[in-house]
Amino acid sequence: MNITIVIPTYNEKDTLPSLIAKLTNEVKRIAEKFFIIIMDDASPDGTGKIAEDLNKKYKNITVIKRPAKLGLGSAYKQGFQIALDRFDSDYLVQMDADHSHDPKEISLMADKIKNHDFVIASRHLPGSSIIGWGTGRKLLHSMAGNFAKRCAQLEISDPTSGFRMFKKSVLDAVNFSEIKSEGFAFQVELLCYLRRKGLHGIEIPTIFVNRKLGKSKMNLGELIQFSKMCINLLRNRI
Secondary structure, rough: EEEEEEEEOOOOOOOOHHHHHHHHHHHHOOOOOEEEEEOOOOOOOOHHHHHHHHHHHHHOOEEEEOOOOOHHHHHHHHHHHHHHHOOOOOOOEEEEOOOOHHHHHHHHHHHHHOOEEEHHHEEOOOEEEOOOOHHEEEHHHHHHHHHHHHHOOOOOOOOOOOOEEEHHHHHHHHHHOOOOOOOOOOOHHHHHHHHOOOOEEEEEEEEOOOOOOOOOOOOOHHHHHHHHHHHHHHHHHH
């Protein structure tokens, strides 16, 4: 089994080294080969240089230094295409760099994906938990997820989850130029695209941990873009 992991970064110098160490320890147990692609959006804190130094140690990290802060969706679209073009992997994983996603769960994803097109680590299943969020943040997250589900006609309980595994053949079928969202809204639009293609995923429980170092990338601009995308999906019934 070969796995490629795509990780967007922006100012993650404090979290990336420990994440790569943990990823390496966990994924090497299940994969014959695995590759990591770091999509760095010109981090002013030197994350890109740190990623390059990490590759000198681990030898399996591709670092893409982008010219500006171009957005989460943009990073994934470019990162997935690089993974498909350069690496012959069976599965591709997307995840955050801030330790909110536990690399230990990748082995369960790999087990469950055998009979499905993709796997999503869902924060809304029995056995899941969210650590470090207050009531207000949980309520906002729940409202956004339900809004997206209704607009996009998705049956997935956590359509905004950023921890996912895809079969290579699934992403090979995606024309990323048709996915317009450049930011956080990409998470939902991709699922909508896959639904239209007749592809189906499964959700697994996850332990989501709010970041302890660095700052969240969610802001008002991302929320506005997310809302516009959902409304467009509702209007067009994509």
